Amino acid sequence: MAAKPGAATPTYSPKIVGRSRLPIFKDSDLDWSRPDGRGFHQCRPALLQTGAVSSASGSAYAEFGNTKVIVSVFGPRESKKAMVYSDVGRLNCNVSYTNFASPTLGQGTDHKEYSSMLHKALEGVIMMETFPKTTVDVFALVLESGGSDLSVLISCASLALADAGIMMYDLITAVSVSCIGKSLMIDPVTEEEGCEDGSFMMTCMPSRYEITQLTITGEWTTPNINEAMQLCLDASSKLGEIMRDCLKQSASASDE
Amino acid sequence: MGTEVSTSPTSLIDQTVVPGDVVLDLSNMTNQTIKLGSGLRQDNEVISVMRAGKLRYSKPNKYWVESSHKRYVPRPEDHVLGIVVDCKGENYWIDIKGPQLALLPVLAFEGANRRNYPKFEVSTLLYTRVVKTNTGMNPELSCVDESGKAAGFGPLKDGFMFETSTGLSRMLLSSPTCPVLEALGKKLSFETAFGLNGRCWVHAAAPRIVIIVANALMNSETLSGTQQRIMVEKLLEKISD
Known part of the structure; x- marks a missing residue:
């Protein structure tokens, strides 16, 4: 059925989702609960698995609540001929989202910088001098975006690197905290990220007790920063244990 | 250290x-x-x-x-299976599943000299020994042992090559002989070559023997010694029927 010349073609306009702040607090701070029913200082249930991609040198799949990511590591492989000689290896990180990752159409602008943030978090833990003249490629794919995407990506990438046998000082764990009003909430979901006053993400090496990346945005008071840091360190050590168990299970399964 | x-x-x-x-x-x-x-x-x-x-x-x-990984880090004196990728000047470029291509000098063969040295086409499979792995340089290979004898090194003709993890190839090369190889060797006649880089080569008179051996070796990675023997018995029962 052809449309008349000059007539506007009927199209479906996408639903505009505004980032207006939702009235999340009711009468007081006390009777407000999180969208998924967790406590303020409670993380989402985590599922970690290595060896998800058979063609990669190492890979890992992570599921934190509704956030699902898969990370593949390729290499070390020879750097392109055009690249200048380097005594240390190169790390190349790429983060991408599937079209169906989030309910809103297309990608948000903040996802573009995730690749460089992932690179910054990982470069402090990888022993680059162990693979000169070569490149390690880390490809991260977000299958479903359910909040705290970057912290899940970093933890999953660390697991994939360990699975690939890349020399590392320690595993890396990343935890994020949102500040809404006077409350601090660990491991925020998308709804909470949409109406936060400030976000805090810390990437650390649990065994060495060292921080490789710290990202703070929005309004924060010094006591809140201290509390958020303690929350992150505590959660990181627990997440580190889960990651260790995951690696040990996969290693013992291949040795049996 | x-x-x-x-x-x-x-x-x-x-x-x-x-x-x-x-x-x-x-x-x-x-x-x-x-x-x-x-x-x-x-x-x-x-x-x-x-x-x-x-x-x-x-x-x-x-x-x-x-540890067991898909990638291989070259070490001196490792025996590896390499594939010829290119020939430039006096060196063959060999893919050994490492971070970089390895160099195999054309004179690194028994009895080779500047006028008379073996010529290999691209994609030829070679059984070689890693000689040098200096940082920042491509690994160097050789097809002779320390005394200058071929000692089994050289091109592997015919047969079937498959890739496994470095852990499995180490297990297959271990001493005493791996249970799966021992069990297969008692009933079947075949020839194998394992590289520490995770490549395995199997050759036998009949293609079905090659397939059986290759499958048995690939399946054995996650099995214990007893389980390996049981698996081989079941495989051999099926082909004898």
């Missing part, structure tokens, strides 16, 4: 370790030298792990991490 510590094995020996785990604490140990192999490093007063795997110890004083 010597470090002043005691040589008493820790509780982590033969256990799975991951990056960041502390294997030995040097602060409260007597003056003795230990040797650290791959996957371990000295970090001030402790010896920590850099790679996931099983911590191994051999008397008197060696510690290392044994």
Whole structure:
């Protein structure tokens, strides 16, 4: 059925989702609960698995609540001929989202910088001098975006690197905290990220007790920063244990 | 690499370790030298792990991490299966599944000289020995042993090559003979070559024997010795029917 010349073609306009702040607090701070029913200082249930991609040198799949990511590591492989000689290896990180990752159409602008943030978090833990003249490629794919995407990506990438046998000082764990009003909430979901006053993400090496990346945005008071840091360190050590168990299970399964 | 510590094995020996785990604490140990192999490093007063795997110890004083990966890190004196990628000047460029292509000089064959040396086409499979692995340089290979004899090195004609993890190839090369090879060898006649880079080559008179052996070897990675023998028995029962 052809449309008349000059007539506007009927199209479906996408639903505009505004980032207006939702009235999340009711009468007081006390009777407000999180969208998924967790406590303020409670993380989402985590599922970690290595060896998800058979063609990669190492890979890992992570599921934190509704956030699902898969990370593949390729290499070390020879750097392109055009690249200048380097005594240390190169790390190349790429983060991408599937079209169906989030309910809103297309990608948000903040996802573009995730690749460089992932690179910054990982470069402090990888022993680059162990693979000169070569490149390690880390490809991260977000299958479903359910909040705290970057912290899940970093933890999953660390697991994939360990699975690939890349020399590392320690595993890396990343935890994020949102500040809404006077409350601090660990491991925020998308709804909470949409109406936060400030976000805090810390990437650390649990065994060495060292921080490789710290990202703070929005309004924060010094006591809140201290509390958020303690929350992150505590959660990181627990997440580190889960990651260790995951690696040990996969290693013992291949040795049996 | 010597470090002043005691040589008493820790509780982590033969256990799975991951990056960041502390294997030995040097602060409260007597003056003795230990040797650290791959996957371990000295970090001030402790010896920590850099790679996931099983911590191994051999008397008197060696510690290392044994792991199974898809990628291979070349080490001197490793026997590897390489594929010819190119021939430039006086070197063959060989793919050994490592971070870089390896160099195989055309004179690194028994009886080779500038006028008379073996010529290989691209994609030829070679059984070689790693000679040098200097940092920042491509690994160097050779098809002769220390005494200059071929000793089994050279091109592998016919047969079937498949890729496995480095852990499986190490298991197949281990001494005493791996149970799966022992069980297959009692009933079938075939020829094999295993490289520490995770490549395996199988050759037999009949293609079905090659397929059986290759499948048995690939399946054996996650099986114990007893399970390997049972698997081989079941495979052989099926083909005898």
